[in-house]
Amino acid sequence: MGRRPLLILCLLVAVSLGAGVATADPVSATASPSSGDSPPTANDSFPVTLTDATGTAVTVDSRPERITTTNPSAAQTMWTLGAADQVVGVTQYASYLDGAEQRDNVSAAGLGVSIERVVATEPDLVLAPNATSRETVATLRDANLTVYHFPAATDFEAVAAKTQTTGRLTGNTAAAAETNAWMWQNVAATESQTADAARQRVLYPLLGGFAVGNNTFIDEIITTAGGENVAASEFDGYRQLNDETVIALDPEVLIVTDQTEGQILGSTPYSQTAAGQNNRTATLSVQYLNQPAPRSVVYSTSNLSAQLHPDSAADVSTTTEDGDPATGVSAPGFGIGVAVAALVAIVASARLRERP
Template sequence: MNRRLCVVCLLALVAISVGLVAVAPVSATASPSAGESVSTTTDTFPVTLTDATGTAVTVESRPENVTTTNPSAAQTMWTLGAADQVVGVTQYASYLDGAEKRDNVSAAGLGVSIERVVATEPDLVLAPNATSVETVRTLRAANLTVYQFPTATDFEAVATKTQTIGRLTGNTAAAAETNAWMWRNVAATESELNDVDRPRVLYPLLGGFAVGNNTFIDEIITTAGGTNVAASEFDGYRQLNDETVITLAPEVLIVTGQTKGQILGSEPYSLTPAGETNRTATLSVQYLNQPAPRSVVYATGNLSAQLHPDATADVTDTPNVGGDGGPATDVSAPGFGTVVAVLSVVAVAASARFYHRR
């Protein structure tokens, strides 16, 4: 077996071993499913909601100290104007205004440090699906209240996640306002793009991975007036071989601070129409990769402006925002779930060894 094939096998084994991180949402009378609203409109406590692990999570009173284990949850809290409740964030939430004043709960490698999370003495831990089930169990064993979210695969799931965070943290009205803001801007963008030609778009990641169907990023591309060429190939995030990339013939390549300078000039991307015409769309990685309200609005608006500069709706208002309130510069951060984060690290190492790109 040659060395390249060994790496491919390793990638597959990693995907299988950590694939359980992305758990499906569990239906329960107190828990919202994707596309549904949290029935309560007031911030009454205690509140019990069933999370993605099937656990009924009870929050006895409005939490004063909230720790987030992934930046999408932190971004949502900032957008709700609830940053003052947050005591712990990961290093990848550093783009949020004032995040440096919170405790950093990131581990030395991927994931979070159990000890650092416990040290924040949180009343509630918000754990997006990128936080492993094992980490959630360990935090619960330390007597912490932890709510784990299902994978956010579309805008509806982002809205449901926002409603849930609002309900758990006592910010229900702000969550409703934020979702209304998000949907207004999505509708405004869509209304401007009814009759446009939709270019063929590909969002390549490091190591030959790409973003496919059944992802909120696919909906960003579609809403912004593009056609995600990888959506016809697979769901989620997978590798594309060189021949498939060339056959899919993307006309626009999405790049971020993580990939700029590493995609367009390298094969197979240089052999596509996008490579031949030097056409890219550059987006901030945190707003493209993190499933949260600002990501939906800013990434969709920015991509639409680059794909269709003559037919773009401006973001004309803001939600109940606390913090920076707008797009920021790129940060080097894995914004997907643990599966993609781990695969990306392995893939980058493989790229360095076999393709000498780094």
């Protein structure tokens, strides 16, 4: 058994046995795993000091009641933890979250955030994902704000670590543990459904000729959903692909989002690939696909899986509040029986991947 299955086992056992984790009524993956209030628990002692991506030891003296997020992935995580009531500031790209319009918009006129707007929210804590520059973080700190800067989340384990850190900093450790168990359980369910399916060659092209390569959480979304990211063999991260390389990679399926739909399939060089010639696309929501956070992992993997392998995924998919298919596995509060069933799926999929 690999490192991820072992991690999932620990999470499932902890949650199913109630080891310091608050439980909720079972709900499907269509709902957030912690939809109600998440008060402090015995694990939420303060002050807490954690070292962030800048190497700074960040101390939060007491449970923060005013939190500002500088990137939508941080806001999505807070909403998923059931802690939206602690958030006072969000960026414009978090507007899809229920009630986000009631928070202060801290986006700058162009890209990034407005220092003045962030300061004006009078936050106890600023959660700054890696998309926020270190220069911005330093400027916010110069304004006497407490800022935690997250490292890049390049895979699902990094998303889980980010969720755990967010829970600890904000006094929502129980909700974070539930959320991670919910995420891993749904990932295992998706993997088990596509374990025997043939891998289709997939490319996620961005505007300007860029594409998504290896060592990204989106690459893991593609592989978990039963696809093969053809750009993963070319580079890590996000880079441009020239026309000749796109044609040579010859993807069978192109991922499009509400931002790129209508601008990819019929344009060169994509129109000259198998996907273009066969009119094969998978449409995903950009607000989930491009944001490394728990809902993004669950919704995007299940949605993509349902489109790549409709016969395999049909019996486990349902519809989220956003209209996206999502697995029907229970969210936090699932109990020992479902936990054991999920563990069986995890171990089975791990063994399938380890076969020569």
